[in-house]
Amino acid sequence: MTKGPINLAPSELAYVPFVSVDNMMRMVRAVGVETVMRGIADYIEEDFLRWESFDKIPRIPAHAPQGVIELMPTSDGKTFGFKYVNGHPGNTREGKQTVTGFGVLSDLTTGYPLLLTEMTILTALRTAANSALAAKYLAPKGSTTMAVIGNGAQSDFQCLAFKDQLGITEIRAYDVEPEASLRLARNLAGSGINVTICKTPEDAIEGAQIITTATADKKLATILTDNMVGSGVHINAVGGDCPGKTELHKDILLRSDIFVEFPEQTRIEGECQQLAEDHPVTELWQVYAGKAAGRTSEGQITLFDSVGFAIEDFAALRYIHDILPSTGHFEKLDLLADPDDPRDLYGMLLRSGANDDNQAA
Amino acid sequence: MTKGPINLAPSELAYVPFVSVDNMMRMVRAVGVETVMRGIADYIEEDFLRWESFDKIPRIPAHAPQGVIELMPTSDGKTFGFKYVNGHPGNTREGKQTVTGFGVLSDLTTGYPLLLTEMTILTALRTAANSALAAKYLAPKGSTTMAVIGNGAQSDFQCLAFKDQLGITEIRAYDVEPEASLRLARNLAGSGINVTICKTPEDAIEGAQIITTATADKKLATILTDNMVGSGVHINAVGGDCPGKTELHKDILLRSDIFVEFPEQTRIEGECQQLAEDHPVTELWQVYAGKAAGRTSEGQITLFDSVGFAIEDFAALRYIHDILPSTGHFEKLDLLADPDDPRDLYGMLLRSGANDDNQAA
Incomplete structure (x- = not known):
């Protein structure tokens, strides 16, 4: 001492x-x-x-x-x-x-x-990063066009991550509030992404190999109906992330191969809450590890039912x-x-007081 | 805007x-x-x-x-x-x-x-505050002397809280390391408490109405044996607070009325881990609320089996x-x-960059 x-x-x-x-x-x-x-x-x-x-x-x-x-x-x-x-x-x-x-x-x-x-x-960044990672395994090779339905706070990050990690250059943006799409287009100006603002969801998905849904309404919604989704696309469903909040019509789920983070959580919080408890889903970690197949055919609809997970x-x-x-x-x-001496916490308090006295003197 | x-x-x-x-x-x-x-x-x-x-x-x-x-x-x-x-x-x-x-x-x-x-x-403060609060309901009226066995970081706070809230003026201190007792006595000099450093636990409990055990060893220890504890005392058992760590001989528990914070937790972490799962204990909140009795007789041994609870x-x-x-x-x-506009998190990022450019210009 x-x-x-x-x-x-x-x-x-x-x-x-x-x-x-x-x-x-x-x-x-x-x-x-x-x-x-x-x-x-x-x-x-x-x-x-x-x-x-x-x-x-x-x-x-x-x-x-x-x-x-x-x-x-x-x-x-x-x-x-x-x-x-x-x-x-x-x-x-x-x-x-x-x-x-x-x-x-x-x-x-x-x-x-x-x-x-x-x-x-950081959560906004990791959510988009996570979507892009899944899409690298699931989206059609050579995808260049992504529909983005729901142009709120998450949409900018999704577009930039998909541009950087998948080579997406064309964004077809739709939101119930046109101002949101304008905001997105403004923020992405100069990023190397062309943003086309669309008047309807049907218009937005025209020619898109990837469909991202990132709407904010906390309700059971139907952003996409079954007849809108053609074969071969990858759906990146980001918005449905808690009980009582979904974005896709159940029939789309039944036609898709569904990929999830942690099934126990997704079945409660994700689009999967619309399905039977034992509906088959594939865990993404198994795809990344080569233990399960990702996209296996051109016509396959792949769906990432994203809810966000602690890992x-x-x-x-x-x-x-x-x-x-x-x-x-x-x-x-x-x-x-x-404290210098872990057994002397009160002594640390006392000594810090002595210091104040010194400073005052 | x-x-x-x-x-x-x-x-x-x-x-x-x-x-x-x-x-x-x-x-x-x-x-x-x-x-x-x-x-x-x-x-x-x-x-x-x-x-x-x-x-x-x-x-x-x-x-x-x-x-x-x-x-x-x-x-x-x-x-x-x-x-x-x-x-x-x-x-x-x-x-x-x-x-x-x-x-x-x-x-x-x-x-x-x-x-x-x-x-x-803050945890050290609340632990001592909590002990004093329980003792106000459980210790013999007019207590002036407290034995403190285990003179580590918690002991100073216990002494000061019991002085202030119960009128304890005499501390009888014992630790396996005499230096710890000297440290305690030094820190309490001028606080209005007399500290007597004792050579044995038996010596420390001499004349004490309250016995505080606050030892740090993480093991099943026997700081107090049954024959040491006379009738009428209040035991404030602070040290045993996790599975595999206790301080008191089981026979003391069997002679005491035991008071606990949250039985589900105390039966796993406290002295109570030595007892049968259904051994009767009294919840302190019920004592404070007048729904259960605290100390009911002069000869009764009361024991607060403290483990620390989230509330x-x-x-x-x-x-x-x-x-x-x-x-x-x-x-x-x-x-x-x-962000000014919660839907525009990326815009906030962009605008903050514009600010840096302004500062640089």
Whole structure:
């Protein structure tokens, strides 16, 4: 023990890197939004390839009449991650967001957090990255045109990820509110994507090899009817992601080969909630691992029934953590108490007071 | 929509108050450690009195060979809270803490976090506050002397809370490492408590109306044997708090009236793990609510089998949140994305880039 002045600055061990919304935006701009989504897709694929090494814990929800807060933890036995996410449809009335989130990645061998980060933007990035990853295995080879039905917050990220990772150059955009499609087209100007704004969903899917549905209505909707969907397409169904919210007519599901993240969750939250409990679905990790077939014929309709799974958040947290040192866009949070003597927590409190006295003197 | 310069500063809605370790220490010193623990005890009592309005969710653990990370959520239907806590006995080898923690309190009606705070110090405060609260109902009236067996990080807080809330003036301290008792005595010098350092546990309990056990060994230990415990005392058993860790000989339990927080948890984690699954225990909230008896006779041995429960953390988070405005010891974290138009998350990213260009120009 030194007898000199007491060192009261927290040690490096006490700091947790924190990525604020502002720093997340700086980081994404510095690295490039498409590069970030490609990186996240690679990390998701890597983690799906070791699917069986993960604890797959159900989401832990807390409910109020206005909405839900969920904790989504997962772990591979060495690293632990969780996301906090809320869903409150009425929030927009008071100028708040419907969905916000943050996440933590921790070293499970020490219990110490490695990263605290905003996850509203990060979830948007990982959702699109995850869609593009699935489409690389399922969409027709040489796809160049994607219909995007529902032009809200997720649509920009979907278009950019599909451009970068699948070579999509033509977007056919439809939204019940034309202003949303205009917004999307404005944001994508200069991105290398041609956006055609369409007056009807039927118009939007004309000539598209990939159909992305990303509508926001929380209800059992029918964005696509059976007669609209021709053979050979890949459907990327992003919007239906909770009980009571679907986008596709059941008959489309019956004609499609359905691919899912985690069947136990998708059967409750996804388009699959319309089907019998034992309706056959294929787990994506098995496709990535070569244990199950993806697209097997030109005429096949493939459907990714996307709901969002904890391992995707885990992969996104890992990616952000790994690029932190090179981007430098983070702050250090003094989150963990780190007394010189772990048995003397109260002494740390007392000594910190002595320091204030010194400063005052 | 304004056409002037874009306002890029996050709105107030995007900020979450954050209490760092340093600010927690400042706050505790400013308010006074005993006052803080009295405040937390009041909040715990308040929350225990509305016990049935809480979701009592089991802890969600993630395990590694080296230790465990647990999420402890709870909610009263309007407010949501959770604590992140780890337990890694080997951490001290690399200069890290065995147990660290942080917590979040949220408005469940909007899903927005109201507070992010360190919880290593806060957990120590709430544990002692909770012990004092139980003892107010269970300890012999007019108690002045407390034996404290195990003089580690929790012991200082126990002594100060019992002094303030029960009028304890004499502490009889014992630890297998005499240095720990000396540390405790040093820290309590000037607090208005006399500390007598004892050579044996038998010596420590001499004349004590309250016996606090707060040892740290993670094993089935026998800190107190049956013949040591006379009639009429209150035992505040703090140390046994996980499977495989106990402090008291089973025969003491069989002679005591046992009071617990949440029986489902205590029977797994507390001293009660030594007893039959249906051994009678009394829930503390029922004592506080007048639905069950606390101490009923002078000769009775009362035992609080403390393990720590999520509602106590919730109450501690509520207390800290409520005193934030008057103490001012917090920072604002830019944790929640808050785009002007919730449907235009990518636009927010784009516009923030335009701002950098402006600054560069």
